[in-house]
Amino acid sequence: MAAAPLRLAPSILGADFARLGEEVRALDEAGADWIHLDVMDGHFVPNISFGPDVVKALRPLTTKTFDVHLMIAPADAYLAAFAAAGADVITVHAEAGPHLHRSLQAIRALGKRAGVALNPGTPAAVVEPVLDLVDVVLVMSVNPGFGGQAFIPSVCETIRRVGAMAAGRPIAIEVDGGITVETAPEAVRAGASVLVAGSAALKGGAACYAANIAALRGAAEAASGAWA
Numbered sequence: 001m002a003a004a005p006l007r008l009a010p011s012i013l014g015a016d017f018a019r020l021g022e023e024v025r026a027l028d029e030a031g032a033d034w035i036h037l038d039v040m041d042g043h044f045v046p047n048i049s050f051g052p053d054v055v056k057a058l059r060p061l062t063t064k065t066f067d068v069h070l071m072i073a074p075a076d077a078y079l080a081a082f083a084a085a086g087a088d089v090i091t092v093h094a095e096a097g098p099h100l101h102r103s104l105q106a107i108r109a110l111g112k113r114a115g116v117a118l119n120p121g122t123p124a125a126v127v128e129p130v131l132d133l134v135d136v137v138l139v140m141s142v143n144p145g146f147g148g149q150a151f152i153p154s155v156c157e158t159i160r161r162v163g164a165m166a167a168g169r170p171i172a173i174e175v176d177g178g179i180t181v182e183t184a185p186e187a188v189r190a191g192a193s194v195l196v197a198g199s200a201a202l203k204g205g206a207a208c209y210a211a212n213i214a215a216l217r218g219a220a221e222a223a224s225g226a227w228a
């Protein structure tokens with residue numbers, strides 16, 4: 001089977017929040033495929049980031065896919081606001097509520113691509129009953145809440161299991177957390193095709209974004225040849 005196209009999704013969590021619009025423009029020009037937007041509520045995860053008004057304010061600045069990662073519970077009450085704000089992919093955590101199927105139905109009903117995120121401690125099997133409603137499975141390779149954490153290698157087994165379950169379906173497997181030029185190859189060999197990178201993409205400031213993204217892409221592409 002042909003490998004899914006690789007996509008680099010820099011996370012703006014590591015950006016200069018005082019200059020967020022310029023940061024998004026810089027990431028676009030530096031070669032980001034998707035822009036990853038980490039929404040945190042201080043409840044589902046122990047940190048607070050930003051909400052739909054910030055997504056809306058950034059939307060006119062780029063035509064790149066807005067990949068909105070909701071680390072919030074409950075999520076359902078906010079899905080319409082993120083859709084209206086211009087999200088393209090809306091991802092909810094499987095652990096964030098008792099009604100994952102309903103959340104995914106709601107995202108699809110809003111005309112958006114639906115994603116399910118799995119924490120490192122969550123088994124891959126959780127996504128199996130909802131695969132018909134899923135466009136993206138986001139496998140967390142750190143415990144969500146903060147950028148700059150170390151990649152947890154055991155999640156590669158989760159990526160492999162999700163890949164086996166999703167085989168033949170138009171589902172992208174995304175990996176998020178601790179992705180660097182060292183860890184990206186491992187995640188890609190396991191089957192990830194969308195790589196979120198916060199620290200590794202944004203280190204050094206805007207002047208470095210293009211080189212950072214190119215390095216990550218090169219490391220991922222070199223490993224994608226190893227796909228079965």
Ligand code: DX5
Pocket residue numbers: 011013014036038069142143144145146147148149176177178179196197198199200
């Ligand atoms: C963590 C977020 C990630 C984070 C990644 O909770 O979901 O998207 O920004 O940052 P790094 O790449 O630094 O681990």
Ligand code: ZN
Pocket residue numbers: 011036037038069176196
């Ligand atoms: Zn994220």
